[in-house]
Amino acid sequence: MRVILAPMEGVVDHLMRDLLTAQGGFDLCVTEFLRVVDQLYPERSFFKICPELANGAKTPSGVPVRIQLLGQSPEWLAENAARAVALGSPGIDLNFGCPAKTVNRNKGGSVLLKEPETLYAIIREVRQAVPPHQPVTAKIRLGYDDTSLMLENARAIEAAGATELAVHARTKRDGYRPPAYWEQIALIRSEIGLNVIANGEIWSSDDAKRCQAVSGSTDLMIGRGALACPNLAAAIKGLAPKAPWEAVQALLKRYSQFEIRGDKGLYYPNRLKQWLQFLRLQYPEAEALFQKVRTLSDKEAMLESINP
Numbered sequence: 605m606r607v608i609l610a611p612m613e614g615v616v617d618h619l620m621r622d623l624l625t626a627q628g629g630f631d632l633c634v635t636e637f638l639r640v641v642d643q644l645y646p647e648r649s650f651f652k653i654c655p656e657l658a659n660g661a662k663t664p665s666g667v668p669v670r671i672q673l674l675g676q677s678p679e680w681l682a683e684n685a686a687r688a689v690a691l692g693s694p695g696i697d698l699n700f701g702c703p704a705k706t707v708n709r710n711k712g713g714s715v716l717l718k719e720p721e722t723l724y725a726i727i728r729e730v731r732q733a734v735p736p737h738q739p740v741t742a743k744i745r746l747g748y749d750d751t752s753l754m755l756e757n758a759r760a761i762e763a764a765g766a767t768e769l770a771v772h773a774r775t776k777r778d779g780y781r782p783p784a785y786w787e788q789i790a791l792i793r794s795e796i797g798l799n800v801i802a803n804g805e806i807w808s809s810d811d812a813k814r815c816q817a818v819s820g821s822t823d824l825m826i827g828r829g830a831l832a833c834p835n836l837a838a839a840i841k842g843l844a845p846k847a848p849w850e851a852v853q854a855l856l857k858r859y860s861q862f863e864i865r866g867d868k869g870l871y872y873p874n875r876l877k878q879w880l881q882f883l884r885l886q887y888p889e890a891e892a893l894f895q896k897v898r899t900l901s902d903k904e905a906m907l908e909s910i911n912p
């Protein structure tokens with residue numbers, strides 16, 4: 605079984621990848637998306653979303669980090685994919701699941717799920733631009749408004765030469781509302797030969813087992829669940845029990861020690877509050893801490909709260 609850390613724009617950056625992969629259990633991370641319109645980005649843009657490129661595209665604990673691109677132009681995506689891989693990204697992931705309005709207006713993300721032929725054109729072009737031994741993976745939802753094109757999309761992705769497919773088991777219209785329809789992943793699996801990674805609503809090792817049983821997928825991708833329970837990947841693999849609050853507290857302290865270059869002072873307070881909002885789903889102590897810091901905007905005051 606592989607467990608992959610889901611890409612989460614504005615939430616899972618290199619610092620969070622460092623903290624979470626250090627808990628064990630993860631086999632791969634995917635970066636936040638780099639949005640491609642009509643240019644080849646300079647190298648620094650790739651290092652910005654994936655500072656791990658300076659470390660062989662691995663987190664400090666050695667977990668590979670793959671760059672994700674989002675866009676609609678096969679040619680520009682292919683050029684940027686080639687550069688990302690040349691800089692060390694272990695393959696390329698293509699985002700066809702993002703529901704954000706601005707992204708979809710510019711025809712990137714989940715809106716492309718209405719156009720199987722565009723999915724095909726993009727993956728084919730990227731596949732040709734990237735050395736054959738490097739994976740080209742795609743991440744989709746079940747559809748845009750409904751699942752009517754789900755199987756056609758999956759077939760197009762396979763025919764274009766993708767290496768694997770991660771499926772967030774909801775449509776764009778479903779947003780993030782539970783449930784995730786893991787049984788739809790089983791349908792996709794019965795239609796194509798590609799390895800399919802199951803994603804959506806995995807919050808515990810029990811969820812992981814049920815997701816595997818219902819979807820038929822061995823490999824899982826976890827996002828919000830890993831922020832709510834930082835050692836979820838290790839727990840899913842049976843390597844450790846769910847971390848006690850004291851261990852999570854130690855992580856919060858470690859997070860506070862990261863020095864962020866160019867930070868105007870807001871990064872840490874905002875990110876800490878954001879993380880506590882996930883942690884409080886699993887730890888009542890995080891709820892209490894969130895209530896304590898929610899009105900604070902000053903790093904020092906927040907540090908005092910988590911280091912009483």
Ligand SMILES: Cc1cc2nc3c(=O)[nH]c(=O)nc-3n(C[C@H](O)[C@H](O)[C@H](O)COP(=O)(O)O)c2cc1C
Pocket residue numbers: 610611612613614615635636637672699700701702743772803804805806825826827828829
């Ligand atoms: C705040 C946030 C940001 C996200 N950013 C991305 C992204 O950049 N690329 C992507 O493919 N999916 C993105 N996703 C979707 C997640 O990767 C994942 O598919 C989704 O959260 C469902 O998995 P989960 O239930 O394990 O969280 C994002 C989700 C959230 C909540």
